[in-house]
Amino acid sequence: MLNRKNKEDIVLDMVVYTFMIIFLLTIIFPFWQLLVDSFSSKATANELGFKLWPTEFSFESYKEVILTDVVKMAYFNTIYRTVLGTITCVLITFCAAYPLSKRKLPFNKILTMMVIFTMFFSGGLIPEYLVVKNLNLINNRLVLFLPLIANGFYIMVMRNFLYSIPEELEESAFLDGANELTIAFKIMMPLSKPIIATISLFAAVLFWNEWFQAMIYVRDPDKTVLQLLLRRIIQENQISDLMIEMGGDDATKPVSEDSVRAATMFITIGPIIAAYPFAQKYFIRGMMTGAVKG
Amino acid sequence: MKNTISNSVINEIGLTYKNKKRGKLMKDLRRYKFLYLLILPSILAFIIFKYAPLYGIQIAFKDYKFSKGIWGSEWVGFKYFIKMFSEDTFLLVLRNTFIISFGKILTAFPCAIIFAIILNEIKNIRFKKISQTISYLPHFLSWVVIAGVFKELLSYNGPVNGLVDLFGGQRTLFLIKQNYFVPIILLSNIWQTIGWGSIIYLAAIAGIDKQLYESADIDGAGRIKKIINITLPSLVPVMLILFLIRIGHVLNAGFNQIFNLYTPIVYDVADILDTYTYRVGLENMQFSYSTAIGLFKNAFGVSLMLFVNNLTKKVKKYGI
Numbered sequence: 085m086l087n088r089k090n091k092e093d094i095v096l097d098m099v100v101y102t103f104m105i106i107f108l109l110t111i112i113f114p115f116w117q118l119l120v121d122s123f124s125s126k127a128t129a130n131e132l133g134f135k136l137w138p139t140e141f142s143f144e145s146y147k148e149v150i151l152t153d154v155v156k157m158a159y160f161n162t163i164y165r166t167v168l169g170t171i172t173c174v175l176i177t178f179c180a181a182y183p184l185s186k187r188k189l190p191f192n193k194i195l196t197m198m199v200i201f202t203m204f205f206s207g208g209l210i211p212e213y214l215v216v217k218n219l220n221l222i223n224n225r226l227v228l229f230l231p232l233i234a235n236g237f238y239i240m241v242m243r244n245f246l247y248s249i250p251e252e253l254e255e256s257a258f259l260d261g262a263n264e265l266t267i268a269f270k271i272m273m274p275l276s277k278p279i280i281a282t283i284s285l286f287a288a289v290l291f292w293n294e295w296f297q298a299m300i301y302v303r304d305p306d307k308t309v310l311q312l313l314l315r316r317i318i319q320e321n322q323i324s325d326l327m328i329e330m331g332g333d334d335a336t337k338p339v340s341e342d343s344v345r346a347a348t349m350f351i352t353i354g355p356i357i358a359a360y361p362f363a364q365k366y367f368i369r370g371m372m373t374g375a376v377k378g
Numbered sequence: 379m380k381n382t383i384s385n386s387v388i389n390e391i392g393l394t395y396k397n398k399k400r401g402k403l404m405k406d407l408r409r410y411k412f413l414y415l416l417i418l419p420s421i422l423a424f425i426i427f428k429y430a431p432l433y434g435i436q437i438a439f440k441d442y443k444f445s446k447g448i449w450g451s452e453w454v455g456f457k458y459f460i461k462m463f464s465e466d467t468f469l470l471v472l473r474n475t476f477i478i479s480f481g482k483i484l485t486a487f488p489c490a491i492i493f494a495i496i497l498n499e500i501k502n503i504r505f506k507k508i509s510q511t512i513s514y515l516p517h518f519l520s521w522v523v524i525a526g527v528f529k530e531l532l533s534y535n536g537p538v539n540g541l542v543d544l545f546g547g548q549r550t551l552f553l554i555k556q557n558y559f560v561p562i563i564l565l566s567n568i569w570q571t572i573g574w575g576s577i578i579y580l581a582a583i584a585g586i587d588k589q590l591y592e593s594a595d596i597d598g599a600g601r602i603k604k605i606i607n608i609t610l611p612s613l614v615p616v617m618l619i620l621f622l623i624r625i626g627h628v629l630n631a632g633f634n635q636i637f638n639l640y641t642p643i644v645y646d647v648a649d650i651l652d653t654y655t656y657r658v659g660l661e662n663m664q665f666s667y668s669t670a671i672g673l674f675k676n677a678f679g680v681s682l683m684l685f686v687n688n689l690t691k692k693v694k695k696y697g698i
Contacts, residue, residue, distance in 0.1 A: 092600040100499045108512050110569065114527045117537075134537060180420035183413035190406045195417070202424065204680050207431020208672030209655060210665045214448075215430045234423040264412035293520035296634070300660060311522045318526040319638070345526075353523055360518045361511050368577055 115357075122146065122346035126339050145339045145347040154305070154313065155348070161228065162292060162310040169229030169291040170284050177238045177283055178276070182268055184239070185246035196243075203236040216301055227301045228309065229291060238283050244373050245279040246272070282370035285363045292356060310352045317345055438670035451666075458670035468671070471654040474647060478563060478631040483624055486568045490575030491613065495605055497576060498583050513573025525638035528566055529553065559644045563635065570635075582616045583609060618693055626686040629679050651675050 120135045125142035149155055183189055184196055206212070212231070221227040249272065257267050273280070295311035302308065407414070433448075438458060440451040462468045493513070500506040516524060532538050532552045539549040552558040590608050599607070633652035640648040651671065659668025 090600075092602065096499065096601050097501075100496050101505075103496060104500065104505075104509050107572075108509060111512055111515055113537075114531055118527070118530070134540070176420045176423050179416050179418075180424075183410075183417040186410070186413060188406075189410055189413055190403065195421075199424070202428040204683055205432075205676050206428070207433075207435055208669055208676065210437070210659045210669045210672070211431035211434030212427075213660070214434050215427065219426075231427050234420070234427050236428075239420075264410075268412070268416065289518060293518075293522075295520060295522050296637075311520055314526065315522045315638070318522065318529060349523060349526055353519060356518050357515065360514065364511065364514055371577065372581070 118346040118349055121342050122350050124340075124343050126343070142343075145343040146351070148339050149344055149347045149351065154308075155351070157306045158308050158310045158313045159351070161225065161307055164225065165228035165294075165298075165309060166288050166291040169232060170287040172229065173233040173235060173238065173287040174280060174284050176233045177235065177242050178273070178280070180239045181242035181246055182272060185243045185249075199236045199239050201236075202234070203240075213300065222301055223303050223307065225307055228298055228307070231297060231301075232290070232294070235287075238286060241370055241373050242276070242279050242283055246276065249275055278366075278369070279373070282366040282373075285366050286370060289356065289360075289363075314348055314352050317348055435669060435673055437666050438673045440666060442666045442669075444665075454666075458667045459674065461667065462671060462674065467649075468654070470646065471649045471651055475629060475631045475650040478560060478636075478650060479628045481560065481564050482567050482632070483621070483628075485564050486571050486575065487617075487621065487624065489568050489572050491579050491617065493572045494576035494579035494583060495609060497580060498609070499601065499605075510573065513576070515573070516570040517574035519570075521634040521638045524566065524570060525635070528562070528639065532562070553639060554641055554643045556644050556647050559640070559647050563632070563639065563648075566639075567632065567635065578616065578620065579613060582613055586612045615693070619690055622686045622690050622693070626683040627679070628682065629675050 116136075117134065120138050122145055123141055123143070124135075124138040125140040125144065127140060180199065184192060184199070186192065189195075207215070216222060216227060216231060221230065253271065253275075254267055257271055262271070293311060295309065295315055298309045298312050299315075437448055437451065439453060439455060440448070441454050441457075442448065442451045497506060497509065500509065530536055534549055534551055538552070542549055550558075552562060586608065590612075591604055594604050594608060629651055631650040631652070633650070633656075636648055636650055637653055637656070640653065652675075655668050655671045655675070658664050658671065
């Protein structure tokens, strides 16, 4: 590469770096503002204008938000659905992807078609609602993840990965006297660790962020999830529920609405922001594996 | 004599072949017994949550009443489909869906490509990696959160209005103005997808033959010329395929995003198929009508996908 630092190079570099910095700021800035708001004391939270640092630093909002029953239940439910949902989903995915990765399996093509079909055609909102209703799952905590464990896309991604494991491995295991069960769980599964990690992360993020199913299938407030709570606070300005639980009236409350809203948002996205930089390589790899056949 | 012998020999061979085939099938089924057992729970999950609802689709052709159940409700044929196309609201919703979807394709699509090219031009590896990571953040957040962020930004006392004020303009509540709503949708969509969407293009750029750039160097081409004449054309195949796939999804205009940002005031421009289906079904309780709309969307979507899939195959085959 020639090292000419001519005019074009300099101008281009300037443009590129300037654009990127401005763009990155548009992402960082709103979240930084919210972060600052969440750590602001009641007196300073409502100040107008852009703040780089809380005028008055305070943990009050977080303390109050975390201590309310509403938030505690929402956090519990979110973790419940994410953990159970991810485990179940990965198991169901592996149970389908592994057999489907065996090209010699009779009826393989039909089964694969049936999985792919569900990726493009679905019953729709009402028929799915009726199924859940007829299973008596409405308002049951299980509905927070069960309807979502059958995922055609994940199965295809995992299957594509399993294709890459050489058949010779299986054949030599057979020769050594192993049966299908041993092969599947003692050999294939450990070898599939990367793809299992990928699908787990896909599923975990899906469950953590999911709100619509929770909204239509669950009525009880003690079964709500973080995203729903956040949505109620943002959309319907129902921050009053939260505030009422904190006790006192407007004057004596130790926190401001804006601050509480910001704090709630951060406890919801906190885990995601913390985890995604480390998880991104799995996501990218997973997307590539899926896209190749897609 | 000779004929009957050869006939019976042929019959023998035919029978043994059929028996062998059936025998092979039975042997296969027995041999793969474990795999079938393994796939059983997944099949169950699919039947319950994906195929059972398909049975319920029939209520699009019935006057579904809760009390009567699916069986008891009476058939009304295409009543609801006729209703769809004769209703102004539905046609408006359809129009909005296309406008917003095409708008997204026209705006976000080029932006992802440009972003990938810009990223590729960043020489400092550290800065490049950090930029990428930060740009992926919006992709990992739910629209509940992103809508919250934008509502803050666009609020009366928010930063955007602050800027407007600074330049002497009048503060406006952007999200409830019909003129501003769709542009906000398009912009926020770019914001959310530009980072993640550039991944595939970056991967494609990485695959371009380095010699092309080297010979361009020798010919005295500057960076911009290289981008226009080498990078962009090489990306065309990828662009085409992704574009076709996106067209196949044209009826999905972004339920999560719109549902969290819209208000009744802007229904006229904001309502898309999915939000309309939701309100008709779960708010107005018109189950049959809602299912009919959903069925229309699915059927149209699938036909579009099949058509697009065919096109994609042709593109891949003939190259560009």
